[in-house]
Amino acid sequence: MVLIYQGPIDVDQLLSRWYNAEHNRNYGAMVSFVGTVREEGGIEALSFDIYRPLLEQWFDGWKTKLAKEGALLAMAHSEGDVPVHKSSFACAIFSRKRRVALEMLDAFVEDFKANAPIWKYDVIDGERIYAAERSTPMAGSGLLSKEG
Amino acid sequence: MVLIYQGPIDVDQLLSRWYNAEHNRNYGAMVSFVGTVREEGGIEALSFDIYRPLLEQWFDGWKTKLAKEGALLAMAHSEGDVPVHKSSFACAIFSRKRRVALEMLDAFVEDFKANAPIWKYDVIDGERIYAAERSTPMAGSGLLSKEG
Amino acid sequence: MVKVEFLGPIGKEPIEIDAKTLADVAEILKQDPEIKVWLENCAVAVNDTMVNRLDVELKDGDKISLLPPVCGG
Amino acid sequence: MVKVEFLGPIGKEPIEIDAKTLADVAEILKQDPEIKVWLENCAVAVNDTMVNRLDVELKDGDKISLLPPVCGG
Secondary structure (H helix, E strand, O other), rough: OOEEEEEEOOOOHHEEEEEHHOOOOOOOOEEEEEOOOOOOOOOOOOEEOOOOEHHHHHHHHHHHHHHOOOOHHHHHEEEEEEEOOEEEEEEEEEOHHHHHHHHHHHHHHHHHHHHOOOOHHHHEEEEEEOHHHHHHHOOOOOOHHHOO | EEEEEOOOHHHHHHHHEEEEEEEOOOOOEEEEEEEOOOOOOOOOOEEEEHHHHHHHHHHHHHHHHHHHOOOOOEEEEEEEEEEEOOEEEEEEEEEOOOOHHHHHHHHHHHHHHHHHEEEEEEEEEOOOEEEEHHHHHHOOOOOOHHOO | OEEEOOOOHOOOOOOEOOOOHHHHHHHHOOOOOOHHHOOOOEEEOOOOOOEEEOOOOOOOOOEEEEEOEEEOO | OOOEEHHHHHHHOOOEEEOHHHHHHHHHHHHOOHHHHHHHOOOOEEEEEEOOOOEOOOOOOEEEEEOEEEEOO
């Protein structure tokens, strides 16, 4: 299951929780990624909407894929506002040997960016503005604009 | 500088230290790798020798390389014995955008395995046995066996 | 009747419409200019399963979700 | 005199020898069967700089390090 935080992720507590839950299960490698809100374009925060049912499905697909390689996947994401310099996304992969974890982290994060049902908004002067230019149409987009 | 621990790394404290030192310097991505001693082959621990002067040089080379990409590198390693299920190696890369950090983590860890001047021993029944089969000759090995 | 929900930034309340297939849904949604502009970039799920065919048959109570371009992290 | 040190698992105390180049060092080390077996897999540093030529000239007090196969992490 994806851990959903209302607002920023408590990264210290989260990485510690993941490491301590798994490091004695004989995994040799833990890789992790933490995404932090950058101060740019005059934003005071980013804000996120999540569609949980499809996020869970998408995540379960990856969990199953990694389990076949003997690896374990964990993920957390924020909902609502996350101020600059706070973190909104974290994931970790545990595997027996390093190779699987290192390769899969990159693939997972890229697919996350393209296909996780999460929407991002810039918060400027208290206003929430959809980050349209930085967003990616999901696989299969445009179905309903086709001529029947 | 590489952080050298005598014995196991305190991973919670270390990741927290790295994250908190850097997350408000406007890096958008932190990736990390933690290597943990696996229980296999009847070992009770791994043990490590480090040649610090060359480790620092090797590490500084990578730090400079990453700095050119706007990224920051941190690393810790154990010296002496590290019991099974404890961690002996950790590194983290911070970068503005995720791509540099994700790509460089893999490249750094692979080069670390091949060229960091660290020697590994299995500890079995209190005896320290060089892990010859898992070790890699460094670049340029064999120079002194050449016919002059 | 099927329910159509508009996720994320589309910012529109769900609607109920009469439709036998996704092609019917497409025809109806194209009539609302505010929604029409989103269709080209939206992916579609029926009862929380992603779909990529217009001839998907719908039954009473089905839920259709429109998913605009995403950007997590 | 130059100092030769044997790192990691070679497990031998440093020695001092007379040598003008690394080729001289190679000749001398090959005479010790215990060391000879390591030479094929050892990299070499002079004063903590990795080297890959036998004609490197040595001066009094230089430190030569033999680095056997590594395995960090």
